[in-house]
Amino acid sequence: MKKVLYSLFISALLGLGSAGVADAQKFDTSDASLKQYQYPDWFRDAKFGIWSHWGPQAVPRQGDWYAKKMYQEGSDDYNYHLKTYGHPSVFGYKDIIPLWKAEKWDPAALMKLYKEVGAKYFVSMGTHHDNFFLWNSKIHKWNAVNMGPKKDVVGLWQAEAKKQGLRFGISEHLGASYTWYQPSHGADKVGKYAGVPYDGANPAYQDLYHPKAAPEDKEWLTTDPENQKNWLACITELIDMYHPDLLYSDSELPFGEVGRTMLAHYYNSDIAHNGGVLSAVYNCKHKASEGRWVQDIERGVADTISEFPWQTDTSIGDWYYKTGQKYKTGTEVVQMLVDIVSKNGNLLINVVQTPEGDLEQDVINILKEIEIWTKANGEGIYGTRPWKLYGEGPSTVKKQEKGRFGGLKDTRAYESTDIRFTQKGNSVYAFCMLHPNADISISSLGKDSKLFGKTISNVTMLGSKQKLSWKQNADALVISKPAKLPVWQVVAFKIN
Numbered sequence: 001m002k003k004v005l006y007s008l009f010i011s012a013l014l015g016l017g018s019a020g021v022a023d024a025q026k027f028d029t030s031d032a033s034l035k036q037y038q039y040p041d042w043f044r045d046a047k048f049g050i051w052s053h054w055g056p057q058a059v060p061r062q063g064d065w066y067a068k069k070m071y072q073e074g075s076d077d078y079n080y081h082l083k084t085y086g087h088p089s090v091f092g093y094k095d096i097i098p099l100w101k102a103e104k105w106d107p108a109a110l111m112k113l114y115k116e117v118g119a120k121y122f123v124s125m126g127t128h129h130d131n132f133f134l135w136n137s138k139i140h141k142w143n144a145v146n147m148g149p150k151k152d153v154v155g156l157w158q159a160e161a162k163k164q165g166l167r168f169g170i171s172e173h174l175g176a177s178y179t180w181y182q183p184s185h186g187a188d189k190v191g192k193y194a195g196v197p198y199d200g201a202n203p204a205y206q207d208l209y210h211p212k213a214a215p216e217d218k219e220w221l222t223t224d225p226e227n228q229k230n231w232l233a234c235i236t237e238l239i240d241m242y243h244p245d246l247l248y249s250d251s252e253l254p255f256g257e258v259g260r261t262m263l264a265h266y267y268n269s270d271i272a273h274n275g276g277v278l279s280a281v282y283n284c285k286h287k288a289s290e291g292r293w294v295q296d297i298e299r300g301v302a303d304t305i306s307e308f309p310w311q312t313d314t315s316i317g318d319w320y321y322k323t324g325q326k327y328k329t330g331t332e333v334v335q336m337l338v339d340i341v342s343k344n345g346n347l348l349i350n351v352v353q354t355p356e357g358d359l360e361q362d363v364i365n366i367l368k369e370i371e372i373w374t375k376a377n378g379e380g381i382y383g384t385r386p387w388k389l390y391g392e393g394p395s396t397v398k399k400q401e402k403g404r405f406g407g408l409k410d411t412r413a414y415e416s417t418d419i420r421f422t423q424k425g426n427s428v429y430a431f432c433m434l435h436p437n438a439d440i441s442i443s444s445l446g447k448d449s450k451l452f453g454k455t456i457s458n459v460t461m462l463g464s465k466q467k468l469s470w471k472q473n474a475d476a477l478v479i480s481k482p483a484k485l486p487v488w489q490v491v492a493f494k495i496n
Contacts, residue, residue: 092199105357118374169246300403330369376463
């Protein structure tokens, strides 16, 4: 009885009555229903997406989690805030927000660049743990239309993505914000301001910092039903306003039945919005998707081919702009992409924007390096599927460092004998993960290989017209080292 009443309450909250989206419903909150989900071809073919993980927390140029760490007495961000802006009892995060003007942000130029780089989908930050919304929300005033840039950041990104023919997604990090923000309700323990509450404790700003949580409510996802109801209302508004092709949650599917209600609504509203066809993709960090959504691994990769499509989310550098940060190289990004795609995954990578909204020249140079590679080698990436084996070579047998949030670390050192495979049609693509320094021997493609067992008719090198010398022996396909190797490090061969 309680579950029925709860479902009726949720339906009323979402406005699902006897008409509208309810008529098009296919999904409910049960596992059996969610396992009907079919991964759309657009996502399986896309392989590569770019993310704008961007907002007011970029302003101090101190990297990720500034809105929390500035309230943690003694931390580097607290000390920086004290020196730069003043004490958080007086000048809080609410006062950082108006400083985010995004005056150099050109979404049209950036989206054009990202398409040229090879991205097939683009994801905008919707809201981070700071509870600041980058869309034109009617739920609270703390949004980018009312403050800071005074622009619908999500809407403008979406419009430009559509112009460039890219699929569009939105990331939400709100579920963790209710407990994440609790340091803003504290006070210094020592010094001049000892015992003076930070501005998060001011009742006038509870719609930004959230109410003070119960002492036991301190895990990543809140246990407070009122907070969960607020989350559902906010994410439902986001879905209904923008109908994104992809929705990302920075957590497992949040809040049990509440999260499942959101997910069923997302899938059903997408069906209604797209004339009866489901094309939506939901990313979350449940360790096993079981076909219900796309599992996301933050800063990590799967260790083998996954039965279900999955995604790595990572960043070129820090999540938010940080002065002096170290960036991944273009080669590292390409190696990640190839390794991930060989295991049935997609790569979603954050391109770090300055607080003003443009890109540093170092970042542009990295993107241009990736662009050169994807234009020459994209045939072996886009629209492909995993082969029978994801790869061979030292990296497949040597112990690899674990990722911070699961899986294996997203970057690693490769050797010239490390190979990754993809396939499309009658072709297998073999990628040397580092410039070969000798003949290339691929044992998985030998005549007597139990995995392959076919006669090879032709071998070509992507991005080159030179004729290759090769021989398919019983134990391996041996490709003589090409007379002229391309400038990029990851070299791809097409085997028919």
